[in-house]
Amino acid sequence: MSLIDLFKQEEDEMLKTLISWAEINTYSYNLTGLDQMLTILKKAFGELATSSIEIKELESHQELNYKGELETKELGKALSIKLKSHDKPLQKILLMGHMDTVYPPELGFNKCTRLDSNKLNGPGVADLKGGLVVLLYALKYFQTLEESKRLAIEIFINPDEEIGSTGSQKYFAELAKNNNIALILEPSLEDGSIAFQRSGTGNFQFLIKGKAAHVGRNFDDGVNAIVAASALAVELHELNKLNGLIVNSGKINGGGPLNVVADTCVLGVNIRVETIEHITIAENSIASILEKVETTHKVKVERYGSFNRPPKIPNQDLEVLYKLVEESAQELGLTISRKKTGGCCDGNNLFQLGLPNIDSLGVRGANIHSTNEFMCIDSLNERAALLVTILKKLSHA
Ligand SMILES: [Zn+2]
Secondary structure (H helix, E strand, C coil), X not given: CCHHHHHXXXXXXXXXXHHHHHCCCCECCCHXXXXXXXXXXXXXXXXXXXXXXXXXXXXXEEEECCCCCEEEECCCCEEEEEECCCCCCCEXXXXXXXXXXXXXXXXXXXXXXXXXXXXXXXXXXXXHHHHHHHHHHHHHHHCCCHHHHHEEEEEEEECCHHHCCCCHHHHHHHHHHHCCEEEEECCECCCCCEEEEECEEEEEEEXXXXXXXXXXXXXXXXXXXXXXXXXXXXXXXXXXXXXXEEEEEEEEEECCCCCECCCEEEEEEEEEECCHHHHHHHHHHHHHHHHHHHHHHCCEEEEEEEEEECCEXXXXXXXXXXXXXXXXXXXXXXXXXXXXXXXXXXXXXXXXXXXXXXXXXXCXXXXXXXXXXXXXXXXXXXXXXHHHHHHHHHCCC
């Protein structure tokens, strides 16, 4: 029986597991939901032959709220599992995914719906709970094979990927040091193609401080922070004219009563860069734009945030790994093509730390980060078979 047929027999069970996991709200700041998910994952993955299971604490996340005050937000916990292996493994493999989603509970997107015979709509069904189901079932089977003993496998599931892994990143250097290769279960595109080159990204907030004044009595004494923030947004938007840079002002908040000159405004901006050089270009441009806005509008601007995910530009190590994945897909009769994407993930950071990784080995799906998110049900068995085939190849490599 082919591997795909073998996993097809488990499709109903995999789908049931996926629905039950997706219907637990695990928004990155929903600590109750994340805790519940952690317990479930710990039990499910704990049924594999493991040598250690650890719960990892994360540092809290600091963010400027849109009133201009620094707020501390607590984060969930990560799960780290090491599987049993021989003393001298041939390869050390990190298998990684995240349990958090982008949907706050109050959004009301908490249930799964079958769209047709092969499509399931639901929160995180593709990004990334489908991938976690694939990972679990693939490993259950792989551990029955003699080859599994030749690999040292470490699983790391974090609860903060969707907010840039700000709390779990402190573990990445160790993960990169302890492993030779990482396979990450982010969703692939609907046609099965996987991410090849990824942009880098950073989230920024600019706190603009002006001076309040009564509009009727002493308007001229005031310094309007909203006007300065708007000028800043326009100047930053101009950077989109440069190749290799995307700058999006995503949120702005400031002011209060309409008869008062607004003294505070916060502008939130996401920036994407194609190469490392573009980070320098963006940093220099931001610095000169801030200086210009401060001088022209007589405001003070404080900058928060940084480029937290560097671009992932393929190199020779990655090429070798891609070939192995493509060969594995071919053996199963699957076609996989490579795509360049502006999206980013933990694979960007691990790659910068020297760990070659393929980061879209999860289920096929689309419309992620929207309530139209869906996954293709037949990709559960396909991707489990693919992951097992890749691991088998690595155990001989
Ligand atoms: Zn994801």
